[in-house]
Amino acid sequence: MFRFHKVEVVHWDFWERFSLPLDADVITIVGPNGSGKTTLLDALRTLLCIDCSAGRDYKRYVRRSDKPLSWLRAVVDNERTDSGFRPFFPFLSEKVTLACQIRRKGGDWQRQYLLAEGDVPIENLEEHGTWIGVRDYRQRLEQAGLTQAIRHVLALEQGDTDKLCEYSARQLLELVFSVFGDQEVLDNYQQAKNEQMEIGRELEKLEEELARLGLRLREAEANVNSFREWRHLQAELERLSLEFLPRAELADAQDRILAARGPLRRKRAEMRARHKAFAALRESLEGLSAESAAARARESHLEQAEQAARESFERLRLAAHDAEKILRDKEELEARCREQQAGIDAPALAAEQRAKRAQLAANDHELKTLRSGLRDLRARLAALRAGEKIEPGFVQEFRRHLDEAGIAHRLLTEIIEVSDPAWQGALEGVLGPFAHIVLLADPRDRQRAWELGEKLRYRNFVVAERSAAPAAMPGSLLDVVRFREAPPEWLVELLGRIRRVENVAEGEALPGEVAWVTREGYHRERRGGRYIGVEKGRYQFGEAARKNLIGDTEREIAALERREAQLTGENDALSKRIDAVQALLSGVDAALALAARAAEFARAEQEFPALAEQAQDAGARLADCGAKLRQAREERHRLEKQLSAQEASLREKEGELRREQGDLRAARRQQVDRVVEFRGRRRSLPVAWRGRAALVEVRGAYESAEAVRRDLQRLKERLNLGSWVTDEQVVAVKDKLQGDHAHLEEIIRARRIHHQRHLSATQEARESYINVLRATVRRYSRNVRSLGELAGIGVEVEPPHLINEDLALAQAGLNVKFNFDQKGLIGLNDGEASGGQQVMKSLILLIGLLMDESRSGGFVFIDEPFAHLDVFNIDKVGAFL
Numbered sequence: 027m028f029r030f031h032k033v034e035v036v037h038w039d040f041w042e043r044f045s046l047p048l049d050a051d052v053i054t055i056v057g058p059n060g061s062g063k064t065t066l067l068d069a070l071r072t073l074l075c076i077d078c079s080a081g082r083d084y085k086r087y088v089r090r091s092d093k094p095l096s097w098l099r100a101v102v103d104n105e106r107t108d109s110g111f112r113p114f115f116p117f118l119s120e121k122v123t124l125a126c127q128i129r130r131k132g133g134d135w136q137r138q139y140l141l142a143e144g145d146v147p148i149e150n151l152e153e154h155g156t157w158i159g160v161r162d163y164r165q166r167l168e169q170a171g172l173t174q175a176i177r178h179v180l181a182l183e184q185g186d187t188d189k190l191c192e193y194s195a196r197q198l199l200e201l202v203f204s205v206f207g208d209q210e211v212l213d214n215y216q217q218a219k220n221e222q223m224e225i226g227r228e229l230e231k232l233e234e235e236l237a238r239l240g241l242r243l244r245e246a247e248a249n250v251n252s253f254r255e256w257r258h259l260q261a262e263l264e265r266l267s268l269e270f271l272p273r274a275e276l277a278d279a280q281d282r283i284l285a286a287r288g289p290l291r292r293k294r295a296e297m298r299a300r301h302k303a304f305a306a307l308r309e310s311l312e313g314l315s316a317e318s319a320a321a322r323a324r325e326s327h328l329e330q331a332e333q334a335a336r337e338s339f340e341r342l343r344l345a346a347h348d349a350e351k352i353l354r355d356k357e358e359l360e361a362r363c364r365e366q367q368a369g370i371d372a373p374a375l376a377a378e379q380r381a382k383r384a385q386l387a388a389n390d391h392e393l394k395t396l397r398s399g400l401r402d403l404r405a406r407l408a409a410l411r412a413g414e415k416i417e418p419g420f421v422q423e424f425r426r427h428l429d430e431a432g433i434a435h436r437l438l439t440e441i442i443e444v445s446d447p448a449w450q451g452a453l454e455g456v457l458g459p460f461a462h463i464v465l466l467a468d469p470r471d472r473q474r475a476w477e478l479g480e481k482l483r484y485r486n487f488v489v490a491e492r493s494a495a496p497a498a499m500p501g502s503l504l505d506v507v508r509f510r511e512a513p514p515e516w517l518v519e520l521l522g523r524i525r526r527v528e529n530v531a532e533g534e535a536l537p538g539e540v541a542w543v544t545r546e547g548y549h550r551e552r553r554g555g556r557y558i559g560v561e562k563g564r565y566q567f568g569e570a571a572r573k574n575l576i577g578d579t580e581r582e583i584a585a586l587e588r589r590e591a592q593l594t595g596e597n598d599a600l601s602k603r604i605d606a607v608q609a610l611l612s613g614v615d616a617a618l619a620l621a622a623r624a625a626e627f628a629r630a631e632q633e634f635p636a637l638a639e640q641a642q643d644a645g646a647r648l649a650d651c652g653a654k655l656r657q658a659r660e661e662r663h664r665l666e667k668q669l670s671a672q673e674a675s676l677r678e679k680e681g682e683l684r685r686e687q688g689d690l691r692a693a694r695r696q697q698v699d700r701v702v703e704f705r706g707r708r709r710s711l712p713v714a715w716r717g718r719a720a721l722v723e724v725r726g727a728y729e730s731a732e733a734v735r736r737d738l739q740r741l742k743e744r745l746n747l748g749s750w751v752t753d754e755q756v757v758a759v760k761d762k763l764q765g766d767h768a769h770l771e772e773i774i775r776a777r778r779i780h781h782q783r784h785l786s787a788t789q790e791a792r793e794s795y796i797n798v799l800r801a802t803v804r805r806y807s808r809n810v811r812s813l814g815e816l817a818g819i820g821v822e823v824e825p826p827h828l829i830n831e832d833l834a835l836a837q838a839g840l841n842v843k844f845n846f847d848q849k850g851l852i853g854l855n856d857g858e859a860s861g862g863q864q865v866m867k868s869l870i871l872l873i874g875l876l877m878d879e880s881r882s883g884g885f886v887f888i889d890e891p892f893a894h895l896d897v898f899n900i901d902k903v904g905a906f907l
Contacts, residue, residue, distance in 0.1 A: 027171030027876075028102045028113045029885055031121065033073070036097035036148060039065050039087040048100075048885075054904075072137075073098045073126050075164045076177050085135045088128045098126040101145045113170035117143040125151050139163035176876070178204065180886065191867035192855045195839025198871065199803075199826055202840060205875040206802045212835070215792045219832075222785050229781060232774050239767045246760035249751040256750040263741045266734055272707065273715050273724040274731035279704040280721065286697050293690050300683055307679060311672045318669050321662040328658050332651035339644035346637035352630035358602065378603075386600045389593050396586055396593070403583045421462050424484045433475055434467035436511060441465065446506040449526065452547045453503060455558030456524065460517065462486040489514045501525055503543060524549075793830040800828055803840065809874035810842060817866060817906045820845030842871065865903055 030048040035041055039062065046066070055063050065087065068078040078084060088096040104114045104122045114122045123142040128135055141163075142155040158166075178201075193201065203209035421437070428435050439461055444450045463486050466475055472490035479488050492512040498504040504521035525542040527533040533542040533550055543549045547559020728734050807823035814821030822845075826838040843851040844859070844867055852858045859867065869888075876886055 027176070028104065031101040031103065033070060033100045034148065035069050037088070037091040037093040038069055038096055038098065039090050069098055070100070071180065073100055073124055074167060074172060074177070074180065075160055076180055084128060084137065088135055094130045096128040097148050099148050099151070100124045114141065114166070117141070119143045121145050123151070127157070141166060173205070176205065190871040191864055195841045195854070196837070198842065198854070199838055199840040202806045202875065203799065203802065206805070208799055208802045211795060211798070215788065215795065218788045222781065222788060225781050229774060229777055232770065232777070236767065236770050236774060239763065239770060243760070243763045243767050246756060246763045249756040250760045252751040253754065253756050256745070256752055259741055259745055263738065263745070266738050266741070269715070270724060270728065271731060271734045271738065272711055273720060274728050274734045276704065276707045276711060277721045277725055278731045279700060279707055283697065283700045283704060286693070286700065290693055290697060293693060297686060297690055300686060304679055304683055307672070307676055311669070311676055314665065314669050314672055318662065318665040321658065321665050325655065325658040325662050328651065328655040332648070332655045335644065335648040335651045339641065339648045342637060342641040342644045346634065346641040349630045349634040349637050352626060353634060356627045382600050382604050386597055386604065389597050389600070393590065393593050396590055400583060400586050400590070403579055403586065418462070420484070424464070424478070424482055427478050427482060428464070428475065431474060431478065433471045436465050436467070438463040438465060441509055441511040441513065443508045443510065444506060445508050448545060449503070449506045451559045451561070452543045452545060453506065454560035455547045455549065456503065456521070456543065458560060460487070464488045465492060465514070466490045491515065498522065789830065796828050796830055800825070806874055809877040810870050813870045813874055814844070817870065819866060819870070821870065822851060862902060866906065869903065869906065
């Protein structure tokens with residue numbers, strides 16, 4: 027490597043111009059901090075294209091000079107080496123000038139370099155050379171021996187030249203390999219290996235691409251299979267729809283014709299029998315109508331006889347009553363005579379009269395109240411017999427307002443009839459909470475009805491939506507209910523869900539959470555079970571409820587009538603006694619009254635027995651007429667009820683007969699239509715498809731045309747729901763992908779073979795280069811040992827374990843040990859060396875890197891080599907240098 031002779035700077039930092047000779051073996055620059063020692067070294071580093079010390083660059087120094095231009099120039103030797111090589115060939119002179127010009131351009135500083143033959147001053151540089159860039163200039167310096175590793179050594183920071191001994195064994199070995207050029211070879215090998223690894227990754231990517239291509243190939247094969255299956259399904263769909271369906275429909279039409287012949291014959295025979303039964307029922311109805319008319323005539327005759335007997339009885343009863351009254355008057359006058367003869371106790375009679383009058387007044391008040399109640403009960407009974415229902419007051423009030431608003435409605439109790447009285451109590455328990463529900467005839471009235479319900483605070487439902495009752499499930503509670511009008515849908519669902527059972531055990535045997543009710547009224551629902559039965563007298567629904575109300579009302583009327591008769595008799599007796607007491611108190615002579623009415627009393631005594639007997643006979647005749655009239659009325663009612671039932675049955679039978687006749691006519695028309703349809707279908711089919719054998723064949727494959735349609739529907743659903751490939755190009759795509767897959771597979775196989783060969787070659791080449799590394803280590807070991815001998819320091823080097831393995835090479839290190847003053851070996855940085863010994867170790871390690879047996883000369887920058895050393899150690903280190 028070349029050596030410096032001198033260096034010159036112009037406008038560098040605060041130096042206008044400065045020149046320093048460097049032709050001695052050791053140049054020591056001494057000065058206080060900030061005197062410019064590191065500034066001079068950074069100038070040399072900039073001249074050699076080396077980075078300045080940390081935190082600085084060349085622009086920092088030229089900006090301080092405040093000049094547009096700065097120069098750095100050095101004169102170096104170009105002597106021929108032992109091998110006859112000149113560092114700066116093709117320059118043949120013994121000296122070469124290195125120059126760097128730093129100029130401000132466009133607001134920034136730029137540098138350029140120049141090499142000139144001989145010692146050329148700054149003023150004449152541009153005349154003796156050509157300016158080159160940083161990269162070319164750095165290559166020229168590397169050719170002259172300034173390698174990248176030496177540049178790394180020269181770029182050591184201030185005070186770091188004595189810290190090489192602080193390197194680890196691995197760092198020191200890397201530094202040795204870098205300085206001697208082996209690290210670059212190792213890096214090249216590693217780069218080659220990395221490239222092979224990259225090739226391996228590329229091969230893996232190709233294999234991934236092959237896998238993706240294989241996946242696409244499998245998808246293409248699946249698409250081809252899908253396309254072929256779709257084409258097969260389309261062909262099957264076409265065959266079924268165009269061939270089998272028409273043949274199956276023809277066979278079905280023939281089967282329908284044959285199947286309808288027997289029912290038609292039977293239906294015609296049934297119609298003849300129905301006509302005969304209808305005629306017999308009509309004749310029976312005519313006879314029953316005649317009997318009913320005769321019963322009405324007998325009833326009318328008996329009513330007239332009963333009226334005549336009643337009039338005769340009333341006349342005779344009144345006559346007997348009048349005679350009886352006269353006789354009672356006689357008895358009272360006789361009793362008064364006896365009292366008058368015995369003497370009168372006036373105060374006692376007055377007290378008795380007051381008590382009787384008070385009793386009479388009380389009886390009159392009770393009679394007035396009782397007769398008012400009787401009028402209401404008789405009116406209620408008449409309404410019940412006329413078919414009306416009796417409702418609570420709040421219901422009547424709400425219905426009155428609905429009627430005034432013109433809102434047609436019915437109560438739920440008015441549209442329900444119970445068909446099985448045995449289940450009336452259980453049904454009443456279920457429907458009891460809904461007895462006062464109001465059902466609107468027109469759903470459009472709901473808003474007005476609800477507004478009235480809000481105004482009157484009607485606490486029962488007002489229902490607008492109703493629907494026709496469906497057929498009841500046998501065994502349900504709905505099965506014993508008949509609706510006169512359409513009920514609410516939710517009510518039908520409620521009754522339809524409840525099963526009728528005879529007892530709890532039967533209900534518990536039902537599966538799942540089924541609601542049920544017993545005949546006695548024990549109800550089970552999802553919340554549990556409870557008794558809800560209603561006594562017979564409290565029924566609210568159907569004819570049974572009306573009859574119960576009629577019976578209760580009649581019994582209540584009879585009890586009130588008995589009380590009325592009792593009170594009337596008591597009042598008559600009280601009135602007579604009051605009159606008698608009044609006569610006694612007034613002094614009326616009873617004997618004179620007896621004498622005055624003696625003829626009247628005698629006549630009454632003579633006529634009363636005959637009149638009583640005649641009245642009794644008339645009463646018997648009236649009772650007999652009444653019994654016969656009641657019997658005639660019952661007979662008429664029975665005949666009329668029977669007549670009504672037969673008339674309803676006749677109408678029902680007539681309707682059934684009419685429907686049956688219509689059904690027969692429709693069946694005949696349908697049979698004709700079937701024949702026409704069969705013939706039309708048969709004509710539209712090819713001859714080979716409509717013969718007996720063809721129909722038998724299609725019947726063997728399909729039981730009906732509906733089965734063919736189900737297959738068609740199944741195929742259509744499969745086609746519609748499935749994801750099918752319908753493009754026939756998928757076959758060509760599959761063939762193309764199959765070829766690409768085979769081609770890529772062959773490429774990967776060939777590249778894999780080449781890759782393995784290259785890996786083996788690289789591995790073998792690095793295996794061979796391990797010997798070069800060992801030689802480098804031996805060379806460096808000789809250098810540091812010789813330097814140690816020169817300094818009087820024992821140096822031992824433990825050779826690293828170098829083998830051709832990445833991990834071993836990455837972990838290999840160079841262990842250097844020193845023996846100062848025969849005190850024993852110490853390591854690189856084990857803390858046992860003094861400051862001067864640390865510096866000596868670092869200098870030996872540093873200069874050992876720069877020793878080259880093939881090339882003499884060279885230089886090194888050592889910034890502050892004597893830092894922290896005393897005078898003795900400075901002399902020792904200086905002597906070594």
